[in-house]
Amino acid sequence: MSPAAQSHGFLSPSGAEVAFVLVGLVTFGAAIVTVTTRQIVHAALWLVVALGGIAVEYLLLTAEFIAWVQVLIYVGSVVVLLLFGLLLTKAPIGRSPDADSGNRWAALLVAAASAAVLVWVVVDAFRATWIDLDGPAAGSAAVTGASLFRHWVLPFEALSVLLLAALVGAIALSRRQPPAAAAGSRAPDAAQEGGR
Amino acid sequence: MHLVFPAVLSMLLFCAGVYGVLARRNAILVLMAVELMLNAVNLNLVAFDVWLRDRLHSGQALTLFTIAVAAAEIGIGLAIVLMVYRGRGTSDVDRLRDTAEPGPGDQDAADGPADAPGTPAHRTEAHRTEASA
Amino acid sequence: MTTTTLAALVPLLPFLGAGAGLLLGRTAPGYARPLAVVPTLAATVCAVLVAARQGGGRPVDAATELTPTGSVPIDLALHLDGFAVLVAVLVGLVATCVQIYSTGYLRDDPRYPSYAALVSLFTSAMLLVVYSGDLMVLLVGWEVMGICSYFLVGHYWETPEARAASLKAFLVTKLGDVPFLIGLFALAADAGSFRITTVLGTAAGGGLGHPTLIALLLLAGVAGKSAQFPLHTWLPDAMAGPTPVSALIHAATMVAAGVYFVARLLPVFAASAAALVVLAVLAAVTMTGSALAALAQDDIKRVLAYSTVGQLGYMTGALAVGDRAAAVFHLLAHGAFKALLFLAAGVVIHAAGTNSLAAMARMRNLRERVPDAYWTMTVALLALAAIPPFSGFFSKEAVLGAAERAATGHPAPVPADGSGLPSDPGIAGVPTSAGWIVLIAGLLTALLTAAYATRLWLLAFRGRVGDAPDHDGQPVAMNAVLWVLAIPSLAFGLATGVLPDWLGGSGLTPVLTTSVLGTGVSLAGGLIAYGAWRHTTALAARVPLGAVAAERDADAGWVEAEAIAAHTPVYGGVAAADDPADPGRLLLGPLHRHAAVGFHLDALYAALFVAPVRAAARLVRFLDREVVETYVHGAGALPRLLGAAVRRAQTGNVQTYLSALLAGSAVLAIVVLVATAGA
Structure with missing residues (x-):
């Protein structure tokens, strides 16, 4: 149990807690809209809101470096990538009635059940646990950098290899097929269409 | 700050992601839901790192790694979705059912041939897209 | 090289030849013929050397125990007495002749390599049976012969007759082999050993607990293998196999294995008077019945097959009266002339393009076409009909003489051989009834035998009407072996003076009473058949009959397969033809219909x-x-x-x-x- 537990009551929230809960509500709402909206491009935009909300939560948890990384990578690049993906697969703009599969009720059930279980467990476990945010900064760039390059150098370098591999793999996968292979793969199609 | 707040938020986000993964039809929407789940985990990691005051900051380091891996994942995932879309003219998850068991009296078997006539139309569309790009 | 080593080589050489033939048959067909002939020839030479060295003296015994096998040990044992070495020489001689003959007979047959390998394997198994000194090892050879017989009878498996015949041969002989096996176990349990010498010693000492039971069980196997009365039906059908196979397996060797086995274990059988009487009755039924059936057959090979059954009946008859020397003497003589008969019949079938006597009776010039077969077959038929001075006369005479001695209660004096050969203790105990049964049946059969031999000769070589089909001549290999086999058929009778050295009996020389009686009935049978033929042969011109497989270049095996396949459609049955010119029909009268189908x-x-x-x-x-x-x-x-x-x-x-x-x-x-x- 944290030593700060004595000074904070559950019914007397601090300012940070109020802000966290409010931003959390916004984030959760955005996430819900992301996974339920029928307009596919809107889903991507609501995802921006949700990810940005998480970045704010990081800030409130004093992990500022990660918050900026979150904004840079997720909001800046991942969402843009997703939007490009939507464009390339010719996702319909506007309401598309078939955005959800026939599995949605089962999905809702499973999600609700797991949410209930997880929230119950977490609340049950950490009912009386407080985070002490007043200590030395735990997530500043300096601290994170020192830790990363002192203790986590090897995984960090391995990660760079992984990223390189992902880069090459993504290029290899999305590259247009060479003419010979393309002809080979298209010939049966032509035959099928000719036969039809 | 009460630890329950970030933890519960993380769980709720995760379950929203679960719902998205299970319910969405478009593969890119599924990928978005996966991102939500990953972020929920990240939030959990950060919250517990801050609570435990870990000397190595393993929670935050892992968060960074997760973000990097997630970026790689989204790149590869999108490339695969694109390839599937080019090959089959659709990126709907519930129509990629090649591993289904074709059985007598199975309705999916009857669906299979019904799908087939639509496929070349999608395919020519895809080719046109590539040509214009 | 010691005698034992030589003797071990005798079964081993054809076995190795068979293995090599099976392995190389497909890849190197050029080696198939040498691999078939050379090992068998070498084994024959070895067998002759062994016989010369053994010389009728003390039996050579050698045994080695490979591995402990529980309560009753099984040894790899050799037991070389006079019987064994002589029978081995016969087996080797006939097998060599058959192998040489087959190179010509199945000249163009694509399955020749496997055929030759199976014949070699069969030869090896028979030699193993002959030399074995252990009942279990003997049984191995016995069963290997059975399976080889199955494969060889089914050589023309394209024809339904051959398929049915091979199955029948296998099942019927197995039917006899089951009691045989039980009998062997009972015998070994009583004697405490599978070694033949020990078993004989126990039997001589009266140590067998259940002699009648054992003897009857063993008799079942012997009847199956040697085609005796209840289980003989497979042998005539087995003629659907190639003629050399009939000569080797179904005339000279395999069917003789049963007789040889009884001869070896005669003291065991002689310990039970009931078994001897049963054996005598079986022999009598077998020989008269088969002789009647032979008189009605139309297929030349079926005539010979029934004749084989009858001659085997003589041998079992000799054993039933306790004279194994006479039995083995007849076995040797019969093996030679019956092999000759079959091989010559193969030549005749090739030349005539048919196996039907009715069709041959309508061919004028068959004997000019095949002079070698004509002369040698004449010799062999005279031997079969027991006309002096051919070999069959002496051997049959020995059998009849033994029966007469048993019937009159004057058994031949047992030679006091200090050679360790188990003396023939049974003879004193032979029931007189067995002697009478065998004697009367033997005389009756001699009459019938002479009749069907005459009928065969007249129908085959004294045909009247048309020409034989124009075939290529037979290869030299086929004709040469006929003359080789004709020598013992002619001159084996001279051996009566020497044979007792080997066989340990006396009494092989002809006795006046039975000689006159036997020759008389034989001549009478021949004359009756001739008279009947004179009476009926004019009909042959009036009733055209027969189908002929005329194919200029085909090898003999192919012609025979075609003839066998054509017999049923043409004549309405596998055995008989509806031919009024057949003297057998006149002689048998209303019996002909039943005799043709083997008495139903x-x-x-x-x-x-x-x-x-x-x-x-x-x-x-x-x-x-x-x-x-x-x-x-x-x-x-x-x-x-x-x-x-x-x-x-x-x-x-x-x-x-x-x-x-x-x-x-x-x-x-x-x-x-x-x-x-x-x-």
């Missing part, structure tokens, strides 16, 4: 055994199909239902799978939580 024994067996077995099989089939299957289907229904349900879950939709997975994890988590919270 096959039909009787079909009604007694085949039909019930088929009915039982139908019942089992019904039970299996309708009753057992129902339960099986019932047991399968629930899993099938579950499978269908699970199958429906395999939709291929990843989201469904994932939903199920996560739902399952949620349920597990709840269960764990509830369990821990409750605990």
Whole structure:
């Protein structure tokens, strides 16, 4: 149990807690809209809101470096990538009635059940646990950098290899097929269409 | 700050992601839901790192790694979705059912041939897209 | 090289030749002929050397125990007495002749390599039986012969006759082999050993607990193998195999194995007077019945087959009166002239293009076409009819003489041989009734034998009407061996003076009473047949009959296969032809119809055994199909239902799978939580 537990009551929230809960509500709402909206491009935009909300939560948890990384990578690049993906697969703009599969009720059930279980467990476990945010900064760039390059150098370098591999793999996968292979793969199609 | 707040938020986000993964039809929407789940985990990691005051900051380091891996994942995932879309003219998850068991009296078997006539139309569309790009 | 080593080589060489032939037959067909002939020839030479060295003296015994086999040990043992070495020489000689003959007979047959290898394997098995000093090792050779016989009879497996005949031969001989095996075990249990010397010693000392039971059990196997009365029906049908196979297996060697076996273990049989009487009755029924049947057959090879059955009856008759020297003497003489008869019949069938005597009776110039076969066959038929001075006369005479001595109660004095050969203790105990049975049946059969031999000769070589088909001549290999085999048929009678050295009996020289009697009935039989033929032969011109496979270049085996396949469609049956010119028809009168089909024994067996077995099989089939299957289907229904349900879950939709997975994890988590919270 944290030593700060004595000074904070559950019914007397601090300012940070109020802000966290409010931003959390916004984030959760955005996430819900992301996974339920029928307009596919809107889903991507609501995802921006949700990810940005998480970045704010990081800030409130004093992990500022990660918050900026979150904004840079997720909001800046991942969402843009997703939007490009939507464009390339010719996702319909506007309401598309078939955005959800026939599995949605089962999905809702499973999600609700797991949410209930997880929230119950977490609340049950950490009912009386407080985070002490007043200590030395735990997530500043300096601290994170020192830790990363002192203790986590090897995984960090391995990660760079992984990223390189992902880069090459993504290029290899999305590259247009060479003419010979393309002809080979298209010939049966032509035959099928000719036969039809 | 009460630890329950970030933890519960993380769980709720995760379950929203679960719902998205299970319910969405478009593969890119599924990928978005996966991102939500990953972020929920990240939030959990950060919250517990801050609570435990870990000397190595393993929670935050892992968060960074997760973000990097997630970026790689989204790149590869999108490339695969694109390839599937080019090959089959659709990126709907519930129509990629090649591993289904074709059985007598199975309705999916009857669906299979019904799908087939639509496929070349999608395919020519895809080719046109590539040509214009 | 010691005699033992030489003797071990004798069965080993053809065995190795068979193995090499089977291995190389496909890849190097050029080696098939040398691999068939050379090992058999070498084995024959070795057998002759062994016989010369043994010289009728003390039996050579050698044994080595390979591995302990429980209570009754099984040894790899050799027991070389006078019988063994002489029979081995006969087997080697006939096998060599047959192998040489086959190179010409099956000249163009694509299956020749496997055929030759099987003949070699068969030869090796027979030699093993002959030399073996241990009953279990003997049984091995005995069964290997059975399976080789099955394969060789079925050599022309394209024809339904050959398929049926091979199955029949196999099943009938196996039917005899089951009691035979039990008898062997009983014998070994009583004697405490499988070694023949020990068994004979026990039998001589009266140590056998159940001599009659053992003897009757063993007799069943002997009857199966040697084609004696109840189990002889396979032999005439086995003529659907190639002629050299008939000569080797079904005339000279395999069928002789049963007789040889009884000769070896005669003291065991002689210990039971009942067994001897049974043996005598069997022999009498066999020889008279088969001689009658032979008189009615139309297929030349079936005539010879029934004649084989009859001559084997003589041998068992000799054994029934306790004279194994006479039996083995007749075995040797008969082996030579019957092999000659079959091989010459093969030549005749090739030249005539048919195996039907009725068709041959309508060919004028067959004897000019095949002079070698004509002369040698004449010699062999004279030997078969027991006309002096041919070999058959002396051997049959020895049998009749032994029967006469037994009948009159004056058995030949047992030679006091200090050679360790078990003396013939049984002779004193031979029942007089057995002697009379064998003597009367033997004389009757001598009459019939002479009649059917004459009929065969007249129909085959004194035909009248048309020309024989224009075939290529037979290869030299086929004609040469006929003359080789003609020598013993002519001159084996001279051996009566020497043979007792080997066989340990006396009494092989002809006795006046039975000689005159036997020769008289033989001549009478021949004259009767000739008279009948004179009477009927004019009819041959009036009734045209017969079909001929005329194919200029075909090898003899092919012609024979075609003739066998054509016999039933042309003549309406495998055995008889509806030919009024047949003297046999006149001689037998109303009996002809029954004799032609072997006195309906096959039909009787079909009604007694085949039909019930088929009915039982139908019942089992019904039970299996309708009753057992129902339960099986019932047991399968629930899993099938579950499978269908699970199958429906395999939709291929990843989201469904994932939903199920996560739902399952949620349920597990709840269960764990509830369990821990409750605990």
